[in-house]
Structure formats: structure tokens, C-alpha cells
Amino acid sequence: MLFKIFIVEDDEMLLSLLENFLQKYGFETFCVRDFDTLMEDFRTFQPHLILLDINLPKYDGYEWCKQIRKNSNCPIIFISARDSKMDQVMALEYGADDFITKPFDYEITLAKIKSHLRRAFGTYATLSNQRIVEADGLQLNLDRLTLAWKSNTVELRNTEAKILDLCMTQIDCVVSRDQLLEKIWDDQAFVDENTLNVYIRRVRNKLDQLQLNGSLQTIRGEGYRLRSIWREIT
Incomplete structure (x- = not known):
């Protein structure tokens, strides 16, 4: 199964690095670059998992998370430089599944992505x-x-x-x-x-x-x- 990952990040360099890294491991990716069409792109792409920053144009990550949760139950992992306990609690309150702080280790991030995909799509058992x-x-x-x-x-x-x-x-x-x-x-x-x-x-x-x-x-x-x-x- 080809898993699709929706990346919501406004740092162009980090966005490209994440995209290249995930594609190297066989994931299909979509990188948001037009925040005016984010939800339209999300519905068209139909991702299996979302990587989401907090500080973003137009709305912050919490608001995007809330909007996405109205349309999908797929795993959402926040990746943010904001590392306070309140930021983590707010992310969970809005429906996120995990929180990774920047700077982050790519291999650990990959392991978390795979773990959430296994759990969400039932590959542990027939x-x-x-x-x-x-x-x-x-x-x-x-x-x-x-x-x-x-x-x-x-x-x-x-x-x-x-x-x-x-x-x-x-x-x-x-x-x-x-x-x-x-x-x-x-x-x-x-x-x-x-x-x-x-x-x-x-x-x-x-x-x-x-x-x-x-x-x-x-x-x-x-x-x-x-x-x-x-x-x-x-």
C-alpha cells in the first residue's frame, strides 16, 4: 500500500527536506504552498497522515487541525519549535495524535509516522x-x-x-x-x-x-x- 503524507509547513527549506526524505522511503507526499486552497488540496489528495506546523500563514496549526478533523480521522502529527506543555496539550485538544519538537531527528520522525500508520490502518492483524x-x-x-x-x-x-x-x-x-x-x-x-x-x-x-x-x-x-x-x- 502506498501511503500518502500531507505536509503543512511554511519553511520552504524544511518542507523540501521532509519531502525528499519521505519520498526516499516510498511515501507519496503533498506539500502545501498555497494556504488559501489548503482544505481543497487536502480533500483532493486524501492523505493517510498529516505533518502540521503551528506557526503558519492565514491560520495557525490548531485551527487547521480543527478544520481537518471535521473531514478526516487520519493521524495528525504536529512538528513545531513551540515546545511548551501548553502547546502540546492544545494540539491534543484540537485532535492531534502526536507532537514532535524542532529541531527533530528524521529517523525518529520516520518511526513515529510508521507507527501511527500501522495503528490507524490495522496492519498489526488480519x-x-x-x-x-x-x-x-x-x-x-x-x-x-x-x-x-x-x-x-x-x-x-x-x-x-x-x-x-x-x-x-x-x-x-x-x-x-x-x-x-x-x-x-x-x-x-x-x-x-x-x-x-x-x-x-x-x-x-x-x-x-x-x-x-x-x-x-x-x-x-x-x-x-x-x-x-x-x-x-x-
């Missing part, structure tokens, strides 16, 4: 051998990144699926924040309390979409508990 976690009728598909209850299904990001995996396998039990942080992130430098809070809010939103409001509880000073309150819902 359709006949999918990883599914079930708790009282609630089904989490870890390969397709979906959560289903009754006739309704919502799509998940990889980190949301990891949180639900841990909570569902310990249904009605308290899962500590440390357990969640250990399961979710390999790069411990990227972890902070605000980042976890962002993902917990996202998971609650997905549960709300399935009409399972209030099922993920905060246990003050301990962590979180996914309660199987849907048993009572008919």
Missing part, C-alpha cells in the same frame, strides 16, 4: 484475527479502533483505545493514573498530567456518543473506574 475486548456487550476493536455498543459505533484514536483497553479489562475496578501513563506512552518525556486529562475527556466524549454518559468515573486521589452502568440500560 480481519480474521482481530483483537477485541468485550465487557458486558461493550466491544472494543483494537485493530479497527472502534468502540461499539448495541447498534452504535464510534471511531477512536489509538491512545483512546489504549485507555479503554485497560479500563474494560478491569471493569468496575479502579485504574490508577500511573497504570494509564505506563500503558499509553513509551516516550516518558511526553507525559504530563494535563495530557492524560485531555485523553480522559476524549474517552468520556466517545462514551457519551454511545449514550453511556457517566460510565467513566474519576476516583479522587486514586484514578478512574469504568462502571458497567449500561447493564441497566435496555
Whole structure:
């Protein structure tokens, strides 16, 4: 499969370097140079993954991320010289999947791109051998990144699926924040309390979409508990 990467960066030298590097590894790329037609180009190119800077012409990366999320669930990786925790939290709030700070290592960036593509497009398992976690009728598909209850299904990001995996396998039990942080992130430098809070809010939103409001509880000073309150819902 030929994966397509959409690069949104206004530094022409860095743009060319990224494009050449990714093409060398077999990716098809589209580099945004006209920000007035960015969304039109995005819809035409239909990328599998997006690399997105923050400081950009017309709108900043957060706004572009928000607009893209209205049209696509593909992985978005921010690449920016802005490296504060608040910048990383804002990126996640707007729907990003990862954050790489400039200057960056090209090989590490390539590894992150490949990892997100594997997770997003299910190359870890075949359709006949999918990883599914079930708790009282609630089904989490870890390969397709979906959560289903009754006739309704919502799509998940990889980190949301990891949180639900841990909570569902310990249904009605308290899962500590440390357990969640250990399961979710390999790069411990990227972890902070605000980042976890962002993902917990996202998971609650997905549960709300399935009409399972209030099922993920905060246990003050301990962590979180996914309660199987849907048993009572008919």
C-alpha cells in the first residue's frame, strides 16, 4: 500500500527536506504552498497522515487541525519549535495524535509516522484475527479502533483505545493514573498530567456518543473506574 503524507509547513527549506526524505522511503507526499486552497488540496489528495506546523500563514496549526478533523480521522502529527506543555496539550485538544519538537531527528520522525500508520490502518492483524475486548456487550476493536455498543459505533484514536483497553479489562475496578501513563506512552518525556486529562475527556466524549454518559468515573486521589452502568440500560 502506498501511503500518502500531507505536509503543512511554511519553511520552504524544511518542507523540501521532509519531502525528499519521505519520498526516499516510498511515501507519496503533498506539500502545501498555497494556504488559501489548503482544505481543497487536502480533500483532493486524501492523505493517510498529516505533518502540521503551528506557526503558519492565514491560520495557525490548531485551527487547521480543527478544520481537518471535521473531514478526516487520519493521524495528525504536529512538528513545531513551540515546545511548551501548553502547546502540546492544545494540539491534543484540537485532535492531534502526536507532537514532535524542532529541531527533530528524521529517523525518529520516520518511526513515529510508521507507527501511527500501522495503528490507524490495522496492519498489526488480519480481519480474521482481530483483537477485541468485550465487557458486558461493550466491544472494543483494537485493530479497527472502534468502540461499539448495541447498534452504535464510534471511531477512536489509538491512545483512546489504549485507555479503554485497560479500563474494560478491569471493569468496575479502579485504574490508577500511573497504570494509564505506563500503558499509553513509551516516550516518558511526553507525559504530563494535563495530557492524560485531555485523553480522559476524549474517552468520556466517545462514551457519551454511545449514550453511556457517566460510565467513566474519576476516583479522587486514586484514578478512574469504568462502571458497567449500561447493564441497566435496555
